[in-house]
Amino acid sequence: MTDSAPAPTRRRARVRAPELIGKGGWLNTGGRQYTLADLRGRIVVLDFWTFCCINCLHVLDELRDLEEKHRDTVVVIGVHSPKFVHEAEHGAVVDAVERYGVEHPVLDDPELATWKQYAVRAWPTLVVVDPEGYVVAQHAGEGHVHAIEQLVTELEAEHGAKGTLRRGDGPYVAPEPEPTALRFPGGALVLPGGNFLVSDTTRHQLVELAQDGETVVRRIGSGARGFDDGTVDTASFNEPQGLALLDDSAVVVADTVNHALRRLDLVSGEVTTLAGTGKQWWRGSPASGPARETALSSPWDVALFGNRVWIAMAGVHQLWAYDPAEGTVAVAAGTTNEGLVDGPGAEAWFAQPSGLAATPDGERLWLADAETSALRWVDREGAVHTAIGTGLFDFGYRDGAAGRALLQHPLGVTVLPDGSVAVSDTYNHALRRYDPATDEVTTLATDLREPSGAVLAGEDIVVVESARHRLTRLRLPAEAVEAGAVARRTRRAATAIAPGDLRLDVIFQAPTGQKPDTAHGPSTRLLVSATPPELLLEGAGAGTDLFRTLRLDPAVPEGVLHVSATAASCDDDPAAEYPACHVHQRDWGVPVRLTEGGADRLPLVLVGMDS
Structure with a gap:
């Protein structure tokens, strides 16, 4: 890229x-x-x-x-x-x-x-x-x-x-359109009255939904790909994504493929252009100036932070800021180099910054840095820090200490009431949570098809399930909404394990209608480690069998076993020329306490029923 x-x-x-x-x-x-x-x-x-x-x-x-x-x-x-x-x-x-x-x-x-x-x-x-x-x-x-x-x-x-040129129609055949209310929505916003505003990205519109998150109240934009200011019916967008409230009566829209910021008047429905020329920014172009005269590059999300509208400028791997009072835009952080480098804003590197969310106290701007599969943040002085993520090709799915945790191309971030952050872990189809107080990552929900963002609605979080074309309401865990929860840490009860040899069995059975994918070798992988590392005398490392004998050191009375298992299966349909294949992956952190009379076998279920 x-x-x-x-x-x-x-x-x-x-x-x-x-x-x-x-x-x-x-x-x-x-x-x-x-x-x-x-x-x-x-x-x-x-x-x-x-x-x-x-x-x-x-x-x-x-x-x-x-x-x-x-x-x-x-x-x-x-x-x-x-x-x-x-x-x-x-x-x-x-x-x-x-x-x-x-x-x-x-x-x-x-x-x-x-x-x-x-x-x-x-x-x-x-x-x-x-x-x-x-x-x-x-x-x-x-x-x-x-x-x-x-x-x-x-x-x-x-x-x-x-005489070797053949003219005529090409091989393209358009697919049949699907009659869903939303089509690959990108971002969502709770309006002052409690309704939701959603960027209906593929249909080039904004859609206002009632508080149930389903009933369409109105559509904003013609639905045709274009770059026209105007009324609810005549204005046009080009794959809009992120949304943010400017005030109680206006919303700023990241109009991504138009390389522009647009303003929606919530009362009149009028759409105007705040920033961008409609042309893409190229190296050598001005990186600051009057907002309507300065080119942008694929703005993906927007958020108010420090009296300015910060822009996740995915197209050039930077953060920019729009000043509503002055009507100007300027680079706020990033060099245009693609990668993961922390430090002062002018020296930091990003890789497709996508989702933005400011903390209510104005101390931090959280961001999802998609191509580095990272969660990062900007402080009030403009310096850039990384909470999760290490580089462009380091991605996966792992909970636990933030230094070891893995994401896969996240697109959205949401600040929770307790100060923790929900990450829309898009390519893992999951909603993850990072707690700055404990520096740990947990999973809030899985089986969310390409979540691209989320917003708070009371004690619920409403997730934009982009590839399911809908908003999905989930109840937040108590520790994410209770006052003072940042000072608490919940520990899972330790499993009593006998010192010496421990048989680890990861149970996997391909779901009904599928079979293990052995077309290119073993279909499974098992990775085992421990905290502290001295807990494991034997059995650490990676292998292709889903069972292993571990030897635990009696001199280390307690610790955590980290187990990561992956299995692949494909649809078992002889008639299918290209059967669909599926990857099943799960990570466990199992607290253990060594004690005489404890278990000598640890079974963990990866997939043991239809899923």
């Missing part, structure tokens, strides 16, 4: 394009499977992308004009090439294609087979194949579509003269 790349390399040598192969099959083709031979005579642009990558989303938008202008000669093929584990799930790719309005065929390549054949090294990468099936150009990064359009014009002339 990068917005800077080497100069494009044009390949005029006759290099035959490798075949398009992807275990996940084809999307947006009406069920038809394609080969390069089927596309002979057309100019093919292969877009190697993954849906977590903001630069890839920029390229999707850049390609829209090219596709429209050359629709009878050019076929764009998206080759989805995942980074995160979640992105290898076929259903998640199906969702992403609809979520981001992809209007061309997509090859789902979860094993990176085509990526490797084309020697791709970065997201995004564009490859041009001429009408005779030869690779003629390859560009890494974004901002290259104008050069590709020039090449397309040359290829149209060259192959039109040779």
Whole structure:
């Protein structure tokens, strides 16, 4: 994921394009499977992308004009090439294609087979194949579509003269729209009257829902992709995401693909533009100035912090701030380098900052740094700190001490009444909780399909389940809402274990209709460690069996066993050419106390029934 790349390399040598192969099959083709031979005579642009990558989303938008202008000669093929584990799930790719309005065929390549054949090294990468099936150009990064359009014009002339150009309709077949009230909502806000305002991202609208979180009160915006100020019915947005109250009568909207901040008047329904030009910020552009004259880059969320509207500027890996009094915008933190570096704001590195939430006392601005799978915060002096997360390729699912905890591409943060933070752990389909008082991470809820944010409603938390197209209400645990709870720490009762050998058994049974996925080797993995490490004399480390004999040191009377288990299964349907596969993962922290007469076997259930 990068917005800077080497100069494009044009390949005029006759290099035959490798075949398009992807275990996940084809999307947006009406069920038809394609080969390069089927596309002979057309100019093919292969877009190697993954849906977590903001630069890839920029390229999707850049390609829209090219596709429209050359629709009878050019076929764009998206080759989805995942980074995160979640992105290898076929259903998640199906969702992403609809979520981001992809209007061309997509090859789902979860094993990176085509990526490797084309020697791709970065997201995004564009490859041009001429009408005779030869690779003629390859560009890494974004901002290259104008050069590709020039090449397309040359290829149209060259192959039109040779008689090797075939014009006509492309292979794209639009999927049937689904009649849900919301479609991939991004953010939510509780309005002063108690109703909810939701960014209905894929439909390019805002939707006001009644206090039940289901009944539609009104829709704001035409529903067409666009950048128009106006009334409830005539204004237009382009994939809006985050929302924040400016005051009791107005909301600021992160209008992501328009690279703008918009203002919604809650009384009149009028929509106006606060910041941004509608064009994407590029390196070398002004990084401060009058808000309506300064370009932004994929603002993903907004929050009031220190009398300014802070902006999670995902497109350039920075935080910006909009000053309502002065009508200006400026960089607040970040260098545009992508990574995880703490320190003074001017020196910090981010990687697609996405969700923002300020504490009521104005002391901290919490943020979900999506690509580093991190929870971070900014203090009143503007310095950046990290609570969870270590780097761009460190992700997973693990509760416990924050230094060891793992998230997977979180998009939202919510400050809870006790001062702890709920993290919408998007790619883990979970709501996690970080408690600054104990520096520990716990899980509040699982089986939330791609949660992208959450808001408080009394003693409940209402989660934006983006991929289930709804708001889901959950009851917060008492320790997250009770006054003074930050000073308490609840400990799980220790399990009495006999000194010496302990048989650890993780019980896994594939759910009904599934079978263990052994296509590429063992389908299970077990990782064991202990706090303190001296508790384990033997048995620490990773292995593929879900059972193990541990030897505990009698000289260490108590501690915690950390067990992480993973198992994979696939749908057991002989008729399915590409059966869906599933990953079951769970982490346990088991407090143990060594005592004579204690148990010599520790059973833990990963999946033992239909799930």
